[in-house]
Amino acid sequence: MDENQIRSLIAEVKHGTLSRRSFIRTMAAVGITAPVAGQILAWNDVAMADATLAYKxxxxxxxxxxxxxxxxxxxxxxxxxxxxxxxxxxSRIFFEPLAGWDKEGNLIACLAAEVPTKANGGLSADGMSVIWKLKQGVTWHDGKPFTADDVVFTWSYAADLATAAYTTGSYKDIIVEKIDDHAVKVIFKNPTPFWADPFVGPVGQILPKHHFGDYAGAKSxxxxxxxxxxxxGPYKFVEFKPGDLLKAERNPxxxxxxxPHFDTIELKGGGDAVSAARAVLQTGEYDYAWNLLVEDEVLKRMETGGKGRVEFxxxxxxxxxxxNTTDPWTEVDGERSNAKTKHPTLSDPAVxxxxxxxxxxxAIQKFIYGRGGxxxxxxxxxxxxxxxxxLxxxxxVDKANQILEEAGWKMGADGIREKDGNKLKYVFQTSTNAPRQKTQAIIKQACQKAGIEIELKSVVASVFFSSDAxxxxxxTKFYCDMEMYNATQPQPDPERFLNQCVSWEIANKDNKWLGRNVSRWSDPEADKAYKDAQKELDPVKRAALLIKVDETFCEANIFLPLLSRNIVGGVVNGLMADISGWDVTTWNLGAWYRS
Structure with missing residues (x-):
């Protein structure tokens, strides 16, 4: 399909003779992904959809x-x-961003009155600023009006390094100005091709100034x-027992x-993925089960119960x-895995x-994750x-043995390779979950054949994924040699996702281990490519720069990717849930209903 044909289809969408969905499907047929097709329409000032679920x-x-x-x-x-x-x-049950991402990668207005475009004056031609018009008549759950002051406050709150917010990277290099009570202007330091990061999606949720104004910075x-x-948001807070139960009621x-359609929300935590799947698919006791990290064969058997279905x-x-290329066992400046240290064996590229x-x-895909990855x-x-x-x-296994042998790692009498008094012995941690423990076991078995000893460690998910400093x-502490988890790309554009590969995001004691770069490893070339991508307006050149960041970490074997993961959820029969792979599960919770 050539450029003229694409422009012709765009014109049809503008005139209403071709639906957005049909346009996206046509683009997909020629190899252009849905998020890119959506961005093409946005760039050509085709209005975004209001919702993605047909709400009845x-x-x-x-x-x-x-x-x-x-x-x-x-x-x-x-x-x-x-x-x-x-x-x-x-959090997303209560707080809302200016806009979120639907399952097709479209930007959907939430607290914004509309998605900014060049046609409506929201996007500057030079890529240096964005004007967000805010929805009027919105109130906080305590009755106070939502205004531009809340948006400006959220920017200053998150941008303050003393707040130690995990979202700081999205706000620290911008300026946000109030235009009037219902409009703000985001100003970038450089031309910014991907402007839909601040105030969008998971990192974009707006805080009420009158509740958090006295708790910014060190008091956060x-x-x-x-x-x-x-x-x-669509539901108001009722009760919260951290690590256990969250209750909310409809916001009238x-x-x-x-x-919203539902009168109350109960978010039950704890347990494990298997029992969560069973409670929806087999017993119907719950309506939705989140993040079903369960072997696919087990899920297929549960689906025969007839109470629910698995959605991918x-x-x-x-x-x-x-x-880990730092030393997780030696404390420096009050922290282990300090970026100033060097791992005695994993700093060797051959290892x-x-x-x-x-x-x-x-094998991990076939026997464990199946449809899930x-x-x-x-x-x-x-x-x-x-x-x-x-990549x-x-x-x-034979090639791995050859590489280690040529690098001077000799097999010891105990079957473990060593060099200069250092043995290839590692602690490998992940969260407590059956598929992850089985994945660990598969890797451990293979490592034994190459003279590498692996000690497996599993940590309860509520601890492993917490922000408890x-x-x-x-x-994020990464006080072990290697660890495994799922990183979620929060938006169709991977710029923010890849900030976990830059030197200024290294997790450490000063930022309460909320820095996005958990590996602590960095490369000047990756830093440069990332910075260049942040201001490159040519989409092809920009994609090449971001790919370079990815390749730098993967070719250095700092990141060892395993599976491209789908979102796996259990849905009870009759529930209509709007799930997006580019936003959090509850991004459009108000639109969920029972048919």
């Missing part, structure tokens, strides 16, 4: 209770401290709103007509392993390369124009 209830309320199981239980309700997906899911962790939120003053949503998540060859990705060697896999065609994976077992 004619009035708000009357739907009774909605019961959700989230086995990685949330521990806090401030979205700017919500380092783990579980806390983002819970003391705010009552961290555990008792007052937001603008919600700003979307006829929403394409997404940008990646199940992967990080290798990291060998470990990458000892991962049987095909696809084996990959790339950290970024969606949308396809950002995926490296260069390949292989499982080869005092707990040594969180994944």
């Amino acid at each position: 209830p004619a009035k708000a309320g009357g739907g009774g209770p909605l019961k959700i199981l989230i086995w990685q239980a949330p521990t806090l309700l401030n979205p700017h401290f919500a380092l783990g997906t579980k806390d983002q899911v819970a 962790r003391d705010a009552p709103g961290n555990l008792k939120p007052v937001g603008t 003053d919600y700003h979307v007509k006829n929403q 949503t394409p997404a940008g998540g990646i199940e992967f392993i990080i290798l 990291r390369r060998a470990l990458n060859l000892l991962i049987d990705r095909e 696809i084996a990959t060697a790339s950290f970024v896999n969606q949308p396809s124009q950002f995926k490296s065609s260069k 390949k994976y292989a499982f080869n 005092g707990n040594p077992d969180t994944y």
Whole structure:
């Protein structure tokens, strides 16, 4: 399909003779992904859709209770401290961004009156600024009006390094100005091709100034709103028991007509993924089960119970392993895995390369994840124009042994390779979950054949994914040699996702381990490519720069990608849930209903 044909189709969408959905499907047929097709329409000033789920209830309320199981239980309700997906899911019930991402990668207005375009004056031609017009008549759950002051405050709150928000990277390099009570202007330091990051999606949720104004900076962790939120969302806070139970009730003053459908929300945490799946698919006790990290064969058997179904949503998540090139066993400046230190064995590129060859990705996909994931060697896999065609994976124990032997790592009498008094012995940690423990076991078995001893460690998910600065077992502390988890790409563009590869985002004691770069490894070339991508307006050149960042970390075997993950959820029969692979599960919770 040539440029003239694409422009002709765009014209049809503008005149209403071709639907947006048909346009996106036509683009997909010629290899252009849905998010890119959506961006093409946005760039050509084609209006965005108002919603992605055909909402049928004619009035708000009357739907009774909605019961959700989230086995990685949330521990806090401030979205700017919500380092783990579980806390983002819970926070999003109450707080809202200016816009969110639907399942096709379209930007959908929420607290904004409309999505900015060049035609409506929202996007500057030079890429230096964005004007957001705010929805009027919106109130906080306590009755106070939502205004531009709240948006400006959220920017200053998140941008303040003393706040130690995990969202700081999205706000620290911009300026936000109030135009009037219902409009703000975001000003960038450089031309910014991907402007839909601040105030959008999981990182974009707006905080009420009148509740958090006295708790910015160093006082941020003391705010009552961290555990008792007052937001603008479809449900109002009732009760929260961290690590266990969250209750909410319908917001009668919600700003979307006829929403929400359900009268109450119960978000139950704890347990495990298998029991969560069973409670929806077999017993129907709950309506939705989040993040079903369960072997696919087990899910298929449960679906025969007839009470519910498993839904797989394409997404940008990646199940992967990080290798630690710092020393996790020596404390420097009050922290282990300090970026100033060097790992005695994993700092050797040959060892990291060998470990990458000892991962049987095909077996992990076939026997564990099935429909839930696809084996990959790339950290970024969606949308396809950002995926490296260069990165390949292989499982080869003989090659791994050869590499280690040539690098001087000799097999000891105990069957463990060593050099200069250092043995290839590692602690490999992940969250407690059956598929992950089975994946660990597969990797451990292969490593034994190459003279590498692996000690397996599993940490309860509520601890592993928490932002507790005092707990040594969180994944951001990385107090071990290697660890595995799923990183969620929060938007169709991978720029923000890849900030975990830059030097200025290294997790450490000073930022309360909320820095996005958990690996602590950095490369000047990756830093430069990332910075160049942030201001490159040519989409092809920009994609190449972001691919370079990905390739730098994967070729150095700091990141060992395993599977490109789909979102796997259990849905009870009759529930209509709007799930997006580019936003959190609860991004459009107000539109859920029971048919």
